[in-house]
Amino acid sequence: MLIAEDLLLLLYDDETGKPLTGSPGLDYALAGAVVVELTLLGKVDITTEADDGKPGRLKVLDPSPTGDPLLDERLAVVVEKAGKKPKDVMGKLSKKLRDPVLQRLAERGILQAEENKVLGLFPVTRWPAKDAQHEGEIRASLENVLKLGTQPDERTGALIALLSALDVVPKVVTDAVDRKALKRRAKEIAESDWAAAAVRRAVQDMQAAITASIVVASSSAAASGSS
Incomplete structure (x- = not known):
């Protein structure tokens, strides 16, 4: 399972099949998850000051295919946009990503597609859970880290950081008594040294890119609405 797949499971309500957060944040987070996955696979990296004094840019380490069509499509985007800042590529990375996932x-057999109509007119597809076993295992890992204080592995740490960037951790870990403490713990994980330097850079830059892209998209929407 990809990090993006695990993330999407957490961001959809098991019963209603509706997303817990809207676009573009959810889609940017999925794109961020793919970049983190490619970093874990040694395919891409985020530059540092040592790279010609231009830190925080996408860098290709190995352009060869991963064998996963979804990852390979996004790797091709990174190859095309190498040298760009992640926030400037989120739109293209996230385009037509959610539906394939x-x-x-x-x-x-983990989710099931249910066709419905809003107001009896507009077709919409819901994605309720069909087999929640894998998601239950993910949630158990999240709770061990967020509530019991265990050290996260790289995949769990990445999930927590991406959820924190979307500010949806309390919506995912719903039985926490202290929501503020939960959000604070998630932020601590996102900023701590739970992963190798390359992965940590990727996660932190994806967080920043998600936040920046959401702000830009919201500002554009507001400007369009007022014109």
């Missing part, structure tokens, strides 16, 4: 989860 949902379809993959449905093909595995």
Whole structure:
């Protein structure tokens, strides 16, 4: 399972099949998850000051295919946009990403597609859980880290950081008594040394890119609405 698949499971309500947060944040977070996955695979990196004094830019380490079509499509985007800041590439990385991830989860029997109509007119697809076993394991890992204080592995740490960037941790870990403490713990994890330097750079830059992209998209929408 990809980090993006695990993230999407957490961001959809098991019963209603509706997302817990809207666009573009959810889609940017998925794109961020893919970049982190590519970093874990040694395919991409985020530059530092040692790279010609231009830190915080996408860098390709190995452009060869991963064998996963979804990852390879996004790797091709990174190859094309190498040298750009992540926030400037989030739009292209996130384009037409969510539906393929949902379809993959449905093909595995984890989610199921339900066709409905809003107001009896507008078609919409919901994605409720069909087999929640894997998601339950993910949630158990999150709770061990966020509530019991255990050290996260790289995948769990990345998930927590991406959820924190979307400010949805309390919506995912719903039985926490102290929501502020939960959010504070998630932020601590996002900023701590739970992963190798390359992965940590990728996660932190993806967090910043998600936040920046949401702000830009919201500002553009507000400007369009007022014109």
